[in-house]
Amino acid sequence: MKQYNILFLCTHNSARSILGEALASTHPSGKFVGYSAGSTPGTSVNPIAREMAVEMGLDPVKLYSKSWDVFGKSDAPKMDFIITVCDDAAGEQCPYWPGSPTTAHWGFPDPSKVKGTDIEQKTAFVEVMNGLKKRIDILAAMPLEKLDSMSLQDIHRTS
Numbered sequence: 455m456k457q458y459n460i461l462f463l464c465t466h467n468s469a470r471s472i473l474g475e476a477l478a479s480t481h482p483s484g485k486f487v488g489y490s491a492g493s494t495p496g497t498s499v500n501p502i503a504r505e506m507a508v509e510m511g512l513d514p515v516k517l518y519s520k521s522w523d524v525f526g527k528s529d530a531p532k533m534d535f536i537i538t539v540c541d542d543a544a545g546e547q548c549p550y551w552p553g554s555p556t557t558a559h560w561g562f563p564d565p566s567k568v569k570g571t572d573i574e575q576k577t578a579f580v581e582v583m584n585g586l587k588k589r590i591d592i593l594a595a596m597p598l599e600k601l602d603s604m605s606l607q608d609i610h611r612t613s
Contacts, residue, residue, distance in 0.1 A: 458534040458598055459487050461555075467492030467519040469500040469566045470539040473583050474590075475516070476507035483594040489531065495519035500566045502579045526551060534598075539586070540564060560589055 462474030471490035478488030496519045499507075504517050524530060533555040541561050551557075562585055565578035 455484065456599075457487050458485055459489065459531050460535045460537060461489045461491060461522075461525055461533045461551075463490070463522055463536065463538045464492050464540040465494055466496035467521075468496040468498065469503040469564065469579070470562050470582055470586075472499055472503045472507055472517065473579070474537065474539055474586050476510045476512040477583065477586050477590050479516075480511045481590055481594060485594050485598065486590070487531075489525065489533070491520050491522035491525055493522055495521050500579075502565070502576055506579060506583060528552060535593075560586070562586070 460474070460478045462471040462478070464471035467490055471492065475488035475490035478486040499517050499519060504514075507517055508514055525533065530552065532553040533551055534553075536551060536555045536557045538557075538559045539562050541559075562582045563578075565575070565582050568575050568578035
């Protein structure tokens with residue numbers, strides 16, 4: 455079975471994009487290899503996102519913030535899909551992506567900005583995780599070899 459590379463983009467690559475990478479990489483269909491990056495990566499992954507990604511089974515070695523420039527290089531893995539998960543990254547000028555991958559924007563609020571109790575903060579991360587999981591589940595059920603940007607964008611509108 456062909457595996458499809460998905461790059462999840464966010465500004466700091468510390469929460470939403472990390473969750474996307476973990477969900478795609480550990481998806482039960484085995485169809486995806488997840489990656490994540492940011493336009494201005496932070497210095498560390500959010501601790502709640504880290505804990506959730508490890509619980510999903512993502513190798514902790516992969517849990518670090520990286521620049522999206524890494525994936526624009528000629529020796530980078532070829533992406534099949536690129537999905538922005540925050541509005542800031544969606545509005546930025548992205549680098550050239552080798553291979554002309556299918557792109558979409560699946561916007562989610564930044565869970566790391568939620569103030570309150572530990573439970574309220576964790577709930578915000580779980581909501582983002584559940585939203586991403588729902589979209590990735592829909593994506594896995596589609597005929598991926600025929601998918602285009604419009605279809606990928608529609609996953610966001612229907613979920």
